[in-house]
Amino acid sequence: MDAIVFGATGFIGRSLVAELLARGQRVAAAVRNDTLTPWLTSEGVDTGGLTVVTADITRPLSGLPEARDVYNTAARFAFGLGVPEARATNVTGALHVLEWAATLPRLRRLVHISGYRVSGAGSEPDYAALGAYEASKIEGDQAVRARARELEVPLTVANPSTVIGPGQYIGLAAMVDDLWNGRLPALPGGPDVFLPIVTLDYVARFLAEIPASPEGEHYWVLDDTTPLLPELIGTIAAHLGVRAPRRTVPVGLVRRLPRRITGADPETLSFLSADRYPTEAARAFAATAGLEMPPAVDALRAWADDLVASRFGAASAWLRPYGFRAVAGSRTWVAGERHHPAHVLLHGLPMNADLWAPVTPHLPGPVLAPDLPGLGRSAATDRPVDAWLADLLGPVRTRPVLVAHSLACGPALRFAVEHPERVSRLVLVSPAFLQAPGPWLNRSRLAVPMLRRMSAARLAGTLHLPEGPEVASAAADLRRPGVAGRVITALRAAFADRGRSRALLDRVQVPVEIITGSADPLVVDVGHPVAEIAGAGHHPQLTHPAEVAHLISG
Template sequence: METNVVDAMVTGGTGLIGRWLLAELTRKRHVAAIVRRAEDRAPELRAFVDGHGGDARRLTVVEGDVEIPGLGLDSPFDAVRDVFHVAARFAFRLDPDEARRANVDGALHVAEWARARPHLRRFVYLGGYRMMAPSSPLHGASWPLSEAERAHLSHLSHLSHLSHLSHLSHLSHLSHLSHLYSHHGAYEASKHESYRAIRGFAARYALPWTAVHPSSVIGDARTGETTQTTGFGDLVARLWNGQLPALVGSPRTFLPLVTVDDLARFLATVPERRETEGQDLCVLDPATPELPDLVRGIARHLGVPAPRRILPKGLVRALPRALTGIEPESLGFLSEERYDTTAAEAHANAVGLERPPIATSVARWADFLVSTRFGDDPRADRGAFRHGTFTVGDPRTAEVLYLHGLPWNGDAWKAVADRVSAPHARIDLPGLGRSAPADLDDLVWLERLLNERDEPILLVGHSLGAAMAVRYAHAHPQRVAGLVLVSPAFLQRRADRLLRIPPAVSLHLRRAKLAELAHHLVPELGAARPPHPAVASARIDLQRKGVSARTAKALARASCEHVRQTLRDQLESLPVPVTVVYGDHDPLLVATRHPVHAIERAGHSPHVSRPEAVATFIEAARVGLALRRPSKRHTALAGHAVVSVVER
């Protein structure tokens, strides 16, 4: 792409806000993104832009660095009209010099570069909402700057030969900023310092600027997607893992939120209105609940206990971080203050921006965080919580529903489901995997999950999941197209006596190393390195509070002989097609009238060790159902398949 057609420049394009801003801008404009290691990072960034509604053909990814005077650019980009500076070094416990180089010197380098563009319309600077708080040392500050600052800034244009503006560090000793570095940490202090420096630069050189100050940024309002969990995301992670015994602050603490796509749309439109020039625009959703209510709402959605206690901020600040698990710098964002959003609301109304509902956005963001293990597994399938049940896919429209066994979760079915050509849903059973415990019988729980369906469904279950599939089909045969049962434990050898002692099993599951768990669950895979991803996923959930104990209790219940006999009787009376599949290393000990298929070189979990073979039997079941069209009922079942897998 010719650089002379680029009319917008973005710094920080690989960060959370920058990515969504590039996607938003490239819908209409030709944009350049300044990126370190541009050649390596460009393909992924282009794919992101195309995948999020932008047009990567309008994106130029250029090598550059905001910490270098002139930004290290080879091309002048003289057609650039708008410069969006969203790059920042964001982390807790930053070295002050590192924070200043990135956040203060970097901002001034970009401002100086923008000032030299012959057609510049606007320099858009990304600040932070705490700068607009009444308690901020910058609140109500008079402009322009002091004579000392003026003298410093007057030399800025002569410093291009320096590797960085290291002498800017004297600004930190100004009375209105020095306490921030010692009390609030390098990130927040450097952002305040950066903001004041940019305001001074703009006043000195008549730079057309706008400062946008967002609150805590969460994921996309439509999908929940995010690339960052630092800050409030860390709090949600602790809540999810049962490590949040108390909140910090007060019942009136206000931690406002904004979704990243809403912020990107806002930023993209700022230069379009002359009225925004010289304005500070505080962007947040004032409908965000106060922090205790916000956390309680997330806890209800995820099905985890909410903290009941609120500790004063001063007390937590005085305690060691090793004891509290809380970053002291994060405490600076906890306040009862409210923020003036009048100017930002006026702009949003003028350009027709509508804010997405915050409650729905937070729920989707929480779903994304749990799906991706809080960013550790960004490629994981996206799931959502429905009545506390974690589900990948929609049970209301799926043709196939996969039910896992013990101690697995829905991820154990991924390799099979990806090979079966049918819309599907994979669910974590109640109280297991990522699902919340349910005060319901398993049959009632499954009835609630499927009660909105219009068509019969193919149920595929493994071990415990197979037992649930049989129970549901026995109670509601008209709602079931068929079953595929994988290793139904009630037809196999009963669990060893030691596996029927819940406290011992729970302790073992919680403490088991990954390799040990893999050897126990899928020994036929040998010492695979790394262990199977389904094993790794199961182990993560078993570390979560209560999951291993509930797994152990479920295993003990499933081993009761009267439960096993009842399931056998129900299986033999089913009027729907049933296919039974098992691994030849773990054979059936009880005969059944239904078709039975053995998979060679497989144990109790063939859907994990031999997914291609299990998928073949599921596809065959689906084809068989499609051919059963002698009646109106069978016509309705065409195209559906049922697989039931049982686990011991």
């Protein structure tokens, strides 16, 4: 083998394997369970040069294929670990990898992944003060360096900072989660806290270059231009369209307050520091290797999109590309093809664009699916929804089929009447203005707190739907500050506008098709084709997606 990677199913390890394979190397991936191959396949990585081997580094290693380069990316990274559990991987396991590497006759380099806060620490690890994770990483770093000198193993230690990218949900991600869900009233630490980041892609490329470099150097891999923590969180907040906390709380005070009040894990507090790190060698090496970090602010914004798309690890993104975009002066969640969609899909209430996930695989051509302003993941706007829709469709260069569900049918109809040259056809799925007012949601002053407290199971029952990822996604959004209130406001406005929408049906100049479920029929006669799906209710795209897609496709 050209290389063997321990911890190959981990966040860094799997991306390193993908990078090495892309460079044409023969790679052995040492894993306990092979979740790596499906992930590589899903990422479009050619696995022809991959050999997967079973290994448990907490035990002495033997019977593994020889390799020229050995990477140890394995680590037990979590807070609240027990000492034996943390030491088994971060200390004992690291030494097992080193001692096995020392037996290789053609070893060029052992690359050990340590940490920017722990590497080179001179003091003995204090498990009581630091917690099992950080203390075990310090002990492991010291032990690996000392043993490598004894065995004369060519060693390079890489010390990445907070690594961000798709799949990273620990550490800083938890703070972004709290920010997104309105649970971050103040920032822990002072205004000078420096929490450096580095992107996953950059780390993988950096690690892949190390074995060809002279041995003996150790690298702190991080972006010195990372904004200080208040600015960093402010940048992410502005991108997400949420309010950033204006106050900071000193770390010493956070330590003294009960965790049930602060929500802060004591083990994370040592990372909230103003310290800077010796990055000169890493920057010089990167320049020699032709590596360049992406701008920190751009990386943070892209990562924030990934976190929201994956619901901070609770779901998988179903439509790419995705992210927050400026539409009508507000931050709008937009997924899919923005310039050449064949279909534009607008969701109803209280859902979001994930409503269309079951339908999209059955549709021909690319789709564009946004969250409506102030709903789902999108921030509120002070401009009318009609202006928002016009701005959203401004970059579109095709004449797509405009598809709307429930209360979104009104804005879609108005756009088609005003801009018939912009759409080829209008499809109205369960148009609320043509149906009986639904009993699923009252519009009283008690509706907002009721809606915010709804679990996914209760929301599914209220909507007469099976519990699934689309309903869970909607329930998660409804718990965010302001969303439930805006749902009720939009509901009242749409019901007040029913007569106007009905009148517009006589003026629309593009072909119109209406889709309903047999359990949720129209109560008004219309002069347009109506397709009724047997056994469906108000959300046929969730219960009968293939049939809805067939009707949308015409």
